[in-house]
Amino acid sequence: MRYRNRALVCRPVVLGAAVVHTRMQVERPLVLEVSRKEVLVGRPIVVRVRDSGNRPIEGAIVEAGSKRRRTDERGRCEITFHSPGFWRIVAAKSPTERVTYEPDVALIRALPRSTSSRPARRSDLPSV
Secondary structure (H helix, E strand, O other): OOOOOOOOOOOOEEEOOEEEOOOOOEEEEEEEEEOOOEEEOOOEEEEEEEEOOOOEOOOOEEEEOOEEEEOOOOOEEEEEOOOOEEEEEEEEOOOOOOEEEEOEEEEEEEEOOOHHHOOOOHHHOOOO
16 A cells, blocks of 8 residues: 655634634634723723633733733733823734634723813912
8 A cells, every 4th residue: 555645734614713723723813802992091901801702811911012911810901001192902822732812902092181180279260
């Protein structure tokens, strides 16, 4: 009996939200949830990373600019922005032997602190 040298072809098979490769490696899309889409500068925002099956992802890296945080066992971390503007938040996780993770992105707006939230000073009060 003769054997031919054949190249193995890795064809993905879609099963629900996950993609299974013939090498038994599962691709899971990450889901990035933020507590608010707008936050005041200097106030923390809570970020949660989970997979499409709603399971928390421990050890995922959450990046926003030069800020990097790692999620805890509940898939959560906090990020505080110190300057106003739009910030792109990226959640990613290194692949394991059996699972690869597809990153997710969210956009957050950090608002400057409003002067109206401070109590009025005597010089700001209208004269009567």
